[in-house]
Amino acid sequence: MNVLAFESSCDETGVALVSTQAVGLPMLRAHALYSQVQMHAAYGGVVPELASRDHIRRALPLTRQVLHEAGATLAEIDVVAFTRGPGLAGALLVGAGVACALAAALGKPTLGVHHLEGHLLSPFLSADAPEFPFVALLVSGGHTQLMRVDAVGRYTLLGESIDDAAGEAFDKSAKLLGLGYPGGPALAVLATQGRADAYPLPRPLLHSGNLDFSFAGLKTAVLTQHRKLGTAPTPGQLADLAASTQAAIVEVLVKKSLAALKSSGLKRLVVSGGVGANAELRRQLDEAIARRGLRVHYPELALCTDNGAMIGLAAAMRLQSGAATASMDYAFDVRPRWALDQIDGANPIAA
Ligand code: KG4
Numbered sequence: 001m002n003v004l005a006f007e008s009s010c011d012e013t014g015v016a017l018v019s020t021q022a023v024g025l026p027m028l029r030a031h032a033l034y035s036q037v038q039m040h041a042a043y044g045g046v047v048p049e050l051a052s053r054d055h056i057r058r059a060l061p062l063t064r065q066v067l068h069e070a071g072a073t074l075a076e077i078d079v080v081a082f083t084r085g086p087g088l089a090g091a092l093l094v095g096a097g098v099a100c101a102l103a104a105a106l107g108k109p110t111l112g113v114h115h116l117e118g119h120l121l122s123p124f125l126s127a128d129a130p131e132f133p134f135v136a137l138l139v140s141g142g143h144t145q146l147m148r149v150d151a152v153g154r155y156t157l158l159g160e161s162i163d164d165a166a167g168e169a170f171d172k173s174a175k176l177l178g179l180g181y182p183g184g185p186a187l188a189v190l191a192t193q194g195r196a197d198a199y200p201l202p203r204p205l206l207h208s209g210n211l212d213f214s215f216a217g218l219k220t221a222v223l224t225q226h227r228k229l230g231t232a233p234t235p236g237q238l239a240d241l242a243a244s245t246q247a248a249i250v251e252v253l254v255k256k257s258l259a260a261l262k263s264s265g266l267k268r269l270v271v272s273g274g275v276g277a278n279a280e281l282r283r284q285l286d287e288a289i290a291r292r293g294l295r296v297h298y299p300e301l302a303l304c305t306d307n308g309a310m311i312g313l314a315a316a317m318r319l320q321s322g323a324a325t326a327s328m329d330y331a332f333d334v335r336p337r338w339a340l341d342q343i344d345g346a347n348p349i350a351a
């Protein structure tokens with residue numbers, strides 16, 4: 001089965017071709033990505049209307065590119081998948097519209113996919129693929145969640161952020177430090193030149209006794225600390241503040257992940273979402289997990305942030321496992337707000 005997949009939930013247009021195999025996991029044949037980051041950077045954040053218009057421009061050229069790279073034709077496509085939510089409504093509608101129109105023209109079925117399920121399953125595309133069951137740490141720009149994953153479609157929420165996501169904490173702190181948008185990766189680079197213990201920043205909910213997170217207070221603490229540095233902080237002071245901010249976020253993510261492993265009794269951690277690309281998070285998790293004789297799995301670096309490959313993979317794994325069936329009615333809706341433990345089985349149209 002060949003799945004053509006579209007991702008358009010935010011500011012990246014992703015298209016991928018994923019094929020199931022008789023034995024083993026689905027295979028990524030080709031994928032292509034267009035990032036709108038530069039366009040939105042001028043506004044200091046994502047402008048939804050511009051995002052939607054740009055997805056329209058990119059979807060078909062990227063599709064041609066993917067088919068060309070895979071050496072495949074439209075006639076070989078069996079299912080067209082798209083990100084149904086969560087995300088920006090207009091941006092999601094572009095991907096859903098293109099996917100359903102293409103599927104209708106081909107006479108093939110469609111499947112709407114949950115964006116976070118894509119992130120969650122994305123480590124299955126890496127050479128070191130995990131095995132069920134595991135604890136997933138989902139850390140993206142919009143979500144910070146710990147889930148228990150028993151099988152495709154069997155997800156139990158263990159804890160989540162009660163306010164900002166970890167990616168938001170990176171981005172908002174980076175903005176305060178004048179690092180532009182989205183500042184997470186830039187803050188991580190600057191942090192390599194600073195001392196992580198230079199400034200005392202809060203570790204919210206670290207000892208809350210549950211698996212929830214809170215990052216909204218951190219940006220206020222970073223702002224206060226930044227103000228104390230006066231109007232002309234030195235590059236060294238900014239690097240120290242970046243390193244201290246990263247250390248606060250990473251420490252909470254690592255400790256809560258370990259607590260989730262301990263309380264669930266599971267032996268594997270799977271990390272996914274954009275913040276999963278953070279080198280310091282990976283370093284600390286690797287060390288802590290190895291010390292306890294546990295395992296940790298990550299997606300390939302290029303597949304940590306939004307992409308079409310993870311949507312194609314999630315669609316293929318859902319169809320293969322029987323967790324979902326594809327639909328032939330070409331009526332679609334999108335779900336801008338959609339909890340991962342609320343995904344239903346079959347049709348993309350839900351009540
Ligand atoms: O998963 P993703 O691409 O988009 C969402 O679904 O939200 O995640 C994007 C987030 C942004 O907040 C970005 O700053 C953050 O991931 N990010 C990083 C790094 N790379 C991406 N944060 C810290 N360190 C990084 N290396």
Ligand code: ZN
Pocket residue numbers: 115119140141273274305306
């Ligand atoms: Zn994402």
